[in-house]
Amino acid sequence: MAKITAAQGAGGERMQEFIREFVLKELDHDFGEIPLAALDDAAIIDGIAFTTDSYTVKPLFFPGGDIGTLAVSGTVNDLSVMGARPLALSCAMIIQEGFSAEDLHKIMKSLSSTAKKAGVRIVTGDTKVVEKGAADGLFITTSGIGKRSEHLDHNIKSVRENRRFEWNWPNDSAVGPGDKILISGTIGNHGVALLSFREGYGFETSIKSDAAPLNSLIAEGLKVGGITAMKDPTRGGVANLLNEWADKSKVGIKVREEDLPFDDAVISACEMLGIDPLEVGNEGKVVIAVVPELAESVLKAISKSPEGRKARIIGEASSDIRGVMMETHTGGKRVVEPPVGDPVPRIC
Numbered sequence: 001m002a003k004i005t006a007a008q009g010a011g012g013e014r015m016q017e018f019i020r021e022f023v024l025k026e027l028d029h030d031f032g033e034i035p036l037a038a039l040d041d042a043a044i045i046d047g048i049a050f051t052t053d054s055y056t057v058k059p060l061f062f063p064g065g066d067i068g069t070l071a072v073s074g075t076v077n078d079l080s081v082m083g084a085r086p087l088a089l090s091c092a093m094i095i096q097e098g099f100s101a102e103d104l105h106k107i108m109k110s111l112s113s114t115a116k117k118a119g120v121r122i123v124t125g126d127t128k129v130v131e132k133g134a135a136d137g138l139f140i141t142t143s144g145i146g147k148r149s150e151h152l153d154h155n156i157k158s159v160r161e162n163r164r165f166e167w168n169w170p171n172d173s174a175v176g177p178g179d180k181i182l183i184s185g186t187i188g189n190h191g192v193a194l195l196s197f198r199e200g201y202g203f204e205t206s207i208k209s210d211a212a213p214l215n216s217l218i219a220e221g222l223k224v225g226g227i228t229a230m231k232d233p234t235r236g237g238v239a240n241l242l243n244e245w246a247d248k249s250k251v252g253i254k255v256r257e258e259d260l261p262f263d264d265a266v267i268s269a270c271e272m273l274g275i276d277p278l279e280v281g282n283e284g285k286v287v288i289a290v291v292p293e294l295a296e297s298v299l300k301a302i303s304k305s306p307e308g309r310k311a312r313i314i315g316e317a318s319s320d321i322r323g324v325m326m327e328t329h330t331g332g333k334r335v336v337e338p339p340v341g342d343p344v345p346r347i348c
């Protein structure tokens, strides 16, 4: 009998197939302005952005944050990348009997301080305690709602001044040929920080997780305008994100290796482990597609945020190619494939 595998929850191609087979087949998925079928970061229903995410990160505490930081940042970012202003979150916890009360206090403090930083409130929730062996310590699920950002009308208008644009919200299907592709900072830090901290890998690095809410940074970008799509490169990393955009927007994407921002320690850790840093998950980064006329201005605006200091333009969308192509350091070309599984499981 067929069984569910880890790869089906890993954020790559297997997960896309899994969602089609188990979710879209059974649920009514065409409801809303950005419906379930779009498989975007959040749905848009009656002008409200709505999203949910479960956090099963291992270990619960890691360099640069903990499951509480993640549970707020991830959901805030999934709302923000749709052009929504995050309003309120829910928080549901499944706690294993015997879990440390002190650890739970620490995690609740992180939840609270990250929510304050993002300017959102946690307004409803649920707690279940299950017997030993039924959950690995603690799992958290946060859902979030957001209103249309006050800067989004201006943003959409400025896109339409430059090209045809049928959408009212930035989304995965809206990247157009010529759009510049920006990233808000260095790639791979979260996944590598977690790996380095897990026992048994035998290496240490100074790399910290990048987990952070990005709603203020994104608002600065929207104020400038010209943004057609935004997405956070979480599970499956930048490689999966660019392939999802190429696929849904029916456009090719070219990136230049020399323009990809990496910390040296991330590169050396990935080389040692034999993993592709482009497939490693991030929790405090956003990739933004912008009409070329406004790309430099958006870059400048987001670079002023503390989370955007290392922002770069890394490539552009093009109708000349299919899929995702990287121009390498040596001037060669390499196809960037969507990851099949996950090089670093349970990072979020």
Ligand code: MG
Pocket: 041, 077, 078, 231, 232, 234
């Ligand atoms: Mg997302």
